[in-house]
Amino acid sequence: MNYPARLAAPLAALLAMFALLPMAVAQAPGTRERQIRAALVYKITRFVTWPGTVLPATGPFTFCHVSDDVTSQVLAGIEGRAIQDHRIRMRRLDGADSKAVAGCNLVYLTGTNALAADAMAAAVAASTLVVADGPRLGDNTAMVQLVPQDNRVTLAVDLALVRAAQLRIDATLLQMVEVRQ
Amino acid sequence: MKHPRNPRRSARALLLMALAAAAPAGQAAQDFLDMDLREVLDLEITTASRKPQSVSQAAAAVHVITAEDIRRSPARTLPDLLRTVPGLQVASITSSTWAISARGLNGRSANKLLVLIDGRSVYSPLFSGVNWDAQDTALEDIERIEVVRGPGGTLWGANAFHGVINIITRSAASSQGTQLSLSAGNEQKFAASLKHGGKAGEDANYRFYVKGFDRDASRLTSTGASARDDWRAASAGARLDFGSGDSNAFTIQGDYHYGEAGEPTIVNLLRPPYRQYVPTQTRYEGANVVGRWQRQVSESDSLTLQVFLDYTHRDWAAHTRERRLTWDVDFQYHLRSVPRNDLIIGVGLRQSDDAFAAATRGIPSDALQFVQGQTGSGVQNMVSFFAQDDITLLPDHLTLTLGAKIEHLPETGTEVSPNVRMLWTPSASWSFWGAVSRAVRTPSRVDRRGQVVAAVELPAGFVLTQPEVLRGFNQISSPVPIVLQQGSGHVDAERVVAFEAGVKHRFSDTLSVDVAAFRNEYDRLRTAQLVPPACAPGGGIAPACLLNSPPGSVQYLIENSPVGNRTDGYGHGVEMAIDWTPVGPLRLQGAVSLFKSLTEANYAAGEFETDRDSGTPRAQWSLSAYWNAGRKTDLMLGLRHVDSTSPAIGIDVDGYTELDARLAWRPRANLELALHGRNLLHSQHQEYASELLDVALTSVERSVFGKVTLKF
Numbered sequence: 001m002n003y004p005a006r007l008a009a010p011l012a013a014l015l016a017m018f019a020l021l022p023m024a025v026a027q028a029p030g031t032r033e034r035q036i037r038a039a040l041v042y043k044i045t046r047f048v049t050w051p052g053t054v055l056p057a058t059g060p061f062t063f064c065h066v067s068d069d070v071t072s073q074v075l076a077g078i079e080g081r082a083i084q085d086h087r088i089r090m091r092r093l094d095g096a097d098s099k100a101v102a103g104c105n106l107v108y109l110t111g112t113n114a115l116a117a118d119a120m121a122a123a124v125a126a127s128t129l130v131v132a133d134g135p136r137l138g139d140n141t142a143m144v145q146l147v148p149q150d151n152r153v154t155l156a157v158d159l160a161l162v163r164a165a166q167l168r169i170d171a172t173l174l175q176m177v178e179v180r181q
Numbered sequence: 182m183k184h185p186r187n188p189r190r191s192a193r194a195l196l197l198m199a200l201a202a203a204a205p206a207g208q209a210a211q212d213f214l215d216m217d218l219r220e221v222l223d224l225e226i227t228t229a230s231r232k233p234q235s236v237s238q239a240a241a242a243v244h245v246i247t248a249e250d251i252r253r254s255p256a257r258t259l260p261d262l263l264r265t266v267p268g269l270q271v272a273s274i275t276s277s278t279w280a281i282s283a284r285g286l287n288g289r290s291a292n293k294l295l296v297l298i299d300g301r302s303v304y305s306p307l308f309s310g311v312n313w314d315a316q317d318t319a320l321e322d323i324e325r326i327e328v329v330r331g332p333g334g335t336l337w338g339a340n341a342f343h344g345v346i347n348i349i350t351r352s353a354a355s356s357q358g359t360q361l362s363l364s365a366g367n368e369q370k371f372a373a374s375l376k377h378g379g380k381a382g383e384d385a386n387y388r389f390y391v392k393g394f395d396r397d398a399s400r401l402t403s404t405g406a407s408a409r410d411d412w413r414a415a416s417a418g419a420r421l422d423f424g425s426g427d428s429n430a431f432t433i434q435g436d437y438h439y440g441e442a443g444e445p446t447i448v449n450l451l452r453p454p455y456r457q458y459v460p461t462q463t464r465y466e467g468a469n470v471v472g473r474w475q476r477q478v479s480e481s482d483s484l485t486l487q488v489f490l491d492y493t494h495r496d497w498a499a500h501t502r503e504r505r506l507t508w509d510v511d512f513q514y515h516l517r518s519v520p521r522n523d524l525i526i527g528v529g530l531r532q533s534d535d536a537f538a539a540a541t542r543g544i545p546s547d548a549l550q551f552v553q554g555q556t557g558s559g560v561q562n563m564v565s566f567f568a569q570d571d572i573t574l575l576p577d578h579l580t581l582t583l584g585a586k587i588e589h590l591p592e593t594g595t596e597v598s599p600n601v602r603m604l605w606t607p608s609a610s611w612s613f614w615g616a617v618s619r620a621v622r623t624p625s626r627v628d629r630r631g632q633v634v635a636a637v638e639l640p641a642g643f644v645l646t647q648p649e650v651l652r653g654f655n656q657i658s659s660p661v662p663i664v665l666q667q668g669s670g671h672v673d674a675e676r677v678v679a680f681e682a683g684v685k686h687r688f689s690d691t692l693s694v695d696v697a698a699f700r701n702e703y704d705r706l707r708t709a710q711l712v713p714p715a716c717a718p719g720g721g722i723a724p725a726c727l728l729n730s731p732p733g734s735v736q737y738l739i740e741n742s743p744v745g746n747r748t749d750g751y752g753h754g755v756e757m758a759i760d761w762t763p764v765g766p767l768r769l770q771g772a773v774s775l776f777k778s779l780t781e782a783n784y785a786a787g788e789f790e791t792d793r794d795s796g797t798p799r800a801q802w803s804l805s806a807y808w809n810a811g812r813k814t815d816l817m818l819g820l821r822h823v824d825s826t827s828p829a830i831g832i833d834v835d836g837y838t839e840l841d842a843r844l845a846w847r848p849r850a851n852l853e854l855a856l857h858g859r860n861l862l863h864s865q866h867q868e869y870a871s872e873l874l875d876v877a878l879t880s881v882e883r884s885v886f887g888k889v890t891l892k893f
Contacts, residue, residue, distance in 0.1 A: 036213055036221060036224050038213075038214075039213035039214050039216070039221045040218070040221050040222070042214055043214075043216075043218040043221055044218065046218070046690065047218070047690075077214065078214065081214065151352060151354040151355030151357070152222065152355065153222070153224075154222060155222075170690075171764070171765030172691055172762060172765060173218070174765065175765045176218065176219065176222060
């Protein structure tokens, strides 16, 4: 068997394949990542219990976010779905002050968006779950932080802040995430 | 305090149903929302776009072993990882050889299961089986292993007769950093692996690994002495992923491996002692390179082009020496622009070029080779085409899948493998599915142009003295030895029509159950036929030729059984998997498989089937408990039971129950110390026997080893 001759055809195919490299067309990067992050935020709500006073049995779930246009578009796919039998009402916030977050059951902060200290205090007082997906900006900046790790997105939960907000997180979720006491 | 992403995720892990089918952005977003949290946590951010599908949304019997399962398992080989998969039968023959099958017809040369590593088929065209010793992928680099029981012929090809094992390694982007692992113990004497991943520019990532191990021999069941089947191997590989945004992804990867494994061979001779125990050494090496291009053509459509080259060399003492070069091109197009349709079409070309010689190293020079008629070289070509469409009949509730694969081999013609599947999901927590599919096993190289020496029958009155030697068939009494050989005649494709049904139910976020039932109707399975032996030298039909020849002139008789496709039969069974997290830190996973098969040749015509239906246990179960206490400590206990089997003529193997365990402690985020135990309940136990009677019976020993893993 003449291996060099046999190798020629498949090697040529390999070369031809990678000669196609210049055909690569750039697209807005990170769409998939945004979808995964949005899905994660939606999914963790199954494991959180809000006090009945802030999430009445028949009321909608107000899902607030501070994000750019692309993420807003991704989040639009969640609107109309339900969280614990509450229909999701999506609200995009222009700012992140205490006035803006009033009435939100969840605030999702993307990128470097953050709540000011008074807004965070208001969120805690109103049992609003604050989720952030940007770089960690310090203590008391989010109750749930999305953390990139090994090409995936993982979660870190600030348990003290969650408790202060009178939210309850199921132990099943805590087993899957990093817990910051 | 870092905690691993999550505990075991298999029951809810991702399923890559296609080799690399792609999903449009909008649809993928909805798919992600419909997955459960464990699945979303398992998604790679920058992976080449594929068609993600939840196990609960698959109209097939699927089990997924995730990277986390592998990390927490005490198993250090692929076969050992597969032991707890429902519906899969895994049994050790020697320290480096296994019989592995899905849904029956198991054996050393089990030939009805397709195994893919990153889309590269690793079944050997020589006997249509898998050399499991050579599949030495670094376990730490495996992203997940998807096991699909039942014919998967539509998407994967001719050998996915009883199932497909799809091993998918991590992308380079998710293998960043350096990891060193060292382990040592009584059976796993020493193992080391080093892997490293990094970035090579903005959109490019790479990883490489080197690993090696030295494993101790098992025990001869007959004498308790060492079976001298100790096993040493080393491998190295690298992968480069690069692309541009979300629309193009390229992968180039390759591996090289070399190994040496002892085998307690029983060789056949035409002189006393006729059957002789001879410890031998098998040497094997291989190299492969894979190139893959995935492109998002539009919002809805994508394509994948994959090319691979695979070289293998195996010097299998007393059996054959084989060199093989395979190249393969696969193209797939995934189209979702037609409303309610999700269509994948593909075409594949393969050429496999081989060269054979007698493997005489370390055995008596006059020993008969088990595989004969193979010297010289040959080329096998295959062309295949497939199309599969998931048609949404009722959005979110009812999906019909229609598919067919057409394969053409010059020597066997064209074979069609159609399948039809229905998935009904009345709610997010219930799914019911059913399928009818047809699959074929195309004849192997040995089937078409080879003979197998099954055994040498002893002459009347001769007594074996070596306790290791299996006696053989001993059907008739003759003054001279009789060589039993199979292989004249013609083997055509074997066929199965499989009827499958299943239900998957998620009772809550912590409890899910998956039940599948199947019936396989076999048609045209391989047979051999008993014929009167002929005198050698001289020819003529025994016993007349013996009586008419001068005394002493006939040295042996040879019975060359013609092969064909005259066995029919069935196999049916039920498989159940349960996944339960009763309290936060404790996770339980259980699996039960019940199985029965019956294959029958036309015994009246002297025909017999060459696959043994009695080589598969009627029942097997496993129960694994994962305890994740205090985040720094993991404990895993796994109990498994396998019923008795009769893997070869005259050899019955008792059922056994065994316990595996792993205790790991992470004093620092980058350091893990683990103690692994396998087969802890017995000092040794036998699991199987080679149906060819070419290997002395061996027993697997209790194994304990420690492992240190350091990341930096």
